[in-house]
Amino acid sequence: MMHSRSNIRTRGAAILAVGVLLLTACSSSEPEEPDDTAADPGGTSDAVAAAEAFLGPWLGEGDKNLLIDEPLDAPVEPGTHVVYLDVGTPVSAVMWGNLQAPAELLGLKLERIEVGRDAQSINSAMNTVVELEPDGIINITLDPIFFESQIDQLEELGIPMASGSVMNTVEFGLPEAFNGPDWMIANGEALGAAAIQRSGGAEEIVFYNVPEFPFSSYELEGVESKIGDLCPDCTLRVVDIPIAELGSTASDRVVSDLQANPQTEYFIAAVDEVQIGLPPKLDLAGIEVPGIGMWTAPPNYEQIGAGDQDATLSVDLALMMWTVLDQLLREMGDQDYEWPDVATRASTLTRITEQANVPEDPVVGYIAIPDYQDRFAANWLVE
Template identity: 35%
Template sequence: MRTPMGRPGPRLITGLASLALLAGCSSADGSAATANSDESQSAAQELIDPYLGQPGEFPVTEPLDAPVPAGTRIAYVDNGNALVALMYQLMQPAAEELGIELYAVRAGTSASGVQSAFSTVVQQQPDAVINTAIDPVLWDNQREQLIDAGIPIVSLGTVADPDAGLVQPNGVAAFERQGRLQAAWLVAGHDESVDAVLYEHSEIAYAEAVQEGFESELAELCPDCTVRVVQIPIAEVGNKAPERIVSDLQSHPETDAVVFQSSAVATGLPAKLKVAGMDDIEIVGANPLPTNLQYLKDGQSTVELGADLNTLAWTAVDTAARLVNGQDLQENVADGEALVHQFLRPEDVTFDPAHGFAGYPDVADRFRELWNR
C-alpha cells in the first residue's frame, strides 16, 4: 500500500519523495507507480486553491427586489431523516427574518408516507414548497399538481431533470463539483499515480453525479490513476459499514486512498482501521458530520470537503422568496451550483466540531443586507 507523499497545501515535494520517485516506487501488487507531471499537479492545485483556507464564494449577491408579501406561507416536507429535520431548523431564522411562515408537513420514510404528505401540501396551497433530499420520483404526481397550480418548488439535494420544474440550488452541478474537487485533491498531493476507492450509496440520488465528477476529473488529470467504486448500503451506515470497508481494503492492498461520497459512512471507521493496521491510509471525505470533524481534528482522517448547510438553508428560503415575488434567480442558483464548499484539514478545525462546519458564520448579516432588513 503506497502512502501519500504529501498533502495539498502549498505543494509538498520533499527530498524523500524525490528519492522514492527515483527509486521507482511500486505498489503492493507489483505494478509500477507512474509519476504525475508537474502540469497535472499544477492544474489540480489550481482547482483546489479557492477552497483551501477559506470557503468558496458566497452564493447570493443580488438584492431582493421587494419585500415578501405579508402572510406568505412556505410548506416544508419533513420525512424524519436527521438531515431533513436539521435543514428545517436551520431555515427557521431566515423565514422569521423575512416574515414568512415556514411550516412543516410531516411524512414518514415510506413512499406512501411521502406521497400523503405532498398530497396534503397540494390541498393546503402554500405560496411555495421546500423539499430536502426527498427523491421527486416518490411524489411525481404531486409535483405536477403543484406546478399546475403555479406553486414554486425549491428542492435541495436532488438531481431531477431540468425540465422537472424544480429549482435545485445544490443540484447535479454541485455534486459533480464535489467529485472533481476530491479527485483534484488526490492528484495535487501525490507525486505519483494513485489507486483510489470511492465508497458511495446508490440509494442516494446524487451518488451518480459525484462519481461522474470524480472519475472524469481523475482521468483528465491523471490517466494512470485508478478508482474502484464500491457500494455501501445506506442501511449499514452507523453499524456494519466500517467492517465492510476494512474487509474491502484488506482484499485490495494496493489501495492508496479512500474517498467518501458522504463521510457519515465512516462513523466508527478509524478504530477499525487502527486494529487492522491500516490507520495510515489517506481518507478524503465529504459532507462531514460532527463526528467526522472530530476524527479530522484528532488526525484520524486526511481531509473533509465541507458543505455549508447553514448558508444553503438561508439560500433556500431566499430562493423561495424570490420565486414568490416573481424575481429572476441568479444563474448559479438556477444552475444548481449554490453550495459553499471548503477543504478542511486538521489544522482548519479551529471551531468546536460538535457545532458542525459553517463557512460563513455571518450568513444572517449577509442576507439581512441583501433583504434590506
C-alpha cells in the first residue's frame, strides 16, 4: 500500500472568521472550567463556519440552466452513429444507461465499445472504433495518451470526440471537456470543505486517490488547497487505491489503512466506488470514521439513505451525459459554443448529498434541473 504524506501546516493563511462568537468567562470563586478555545487557538469552530460559508453553492439550491443553452443549427439526422467508450467501472455503466433516453429522443444509433483497462486492450478497442467510422464518439475518463495514434486517424476521417472527466483533451487536439482540470479542482475544494464541516473540524484526514484516473490528482489539488486555507494545522494523508481494486478489494484497503492509522478522523474518496460495501466492513473492524466521495453510484445512495455512509458530492450524471452529447452534436455540426465559468459549471452539476436529501431513486440519482429533458429537446429542435 502506497502512502504519501502532505502536511498542510505550511500552507499558512489565517482561517476566515465567519460568524465567530467570542466567549468571555465570568469571574467566580469556583475553579474555572478549561477553556477549549484557549487550547485550540484559532478554534475549529472558525474552520467549520468558513467551510459552511464556502459550501453554499454546493447545496443544490436556486435555479440552474443548461451549460450551453442555445439551439442547434439543424436537427440531428435519425440513424446518426455514436460510439460510447466504456472503461468498465460501475459509474461508466450508469453513464451508458443515461445515454439511452437522449439517443431514443434523437433516433441515434448508439454503440457501446468496451475498451478495457490495459494499453493492449485499449489499442485494440480503439482500432475497432476507427474501423466502425461512426459519426461521433463519447469518451468518459479514458486518457487520450492511450490512443494517440487513433486520434490522428479519427481526425483524418472527420470524426469528432466529446469527453467527460478527461483532463488533457486540448493537449491531444480534442475539444475541451466542460469538466476538465479547473472543474475537478473546484469540486475537490468542495470535498475538502465538506470534510471540515461535516466532521465538526477534523484535523487528521486521509484522501483515497485512484492514480489511474487523471482527474483524481486534480481533486486532490483542490482538497489540499481548501483544507490548507481552512485549517493550516490539519494533516492530510494520501493513499493510492489501484483502479483494478474498484468493485473488489478497495474497501478492504480502506479498512486496513484506517486500522493502521487510528488517528484518522475523516476520509475523502476520489471516487465513491471506494465506499461501496465499506460500511459493514468498518463495523466489523470496530472503526467509526465517516467519509465523503464523488462520482456516486446507486449503492452509495442506498448506503446514505440507510445512514451507513455519511455523504457524497453528487454529480448529476444524467445532466452530464446529455451535456456531453450536446457538445458532440455541436462538434459534429461544426457549430460554435462556449462553456460558462468554472464556478457555474461546477455548482450546476454537483451537490452535497446526505441522508436528509438523498434521492428517492438511487438509480436516477441527483437531478439538478428537473425539466432538463424538455430543455434539451427544444435546443435539439425535436418536434
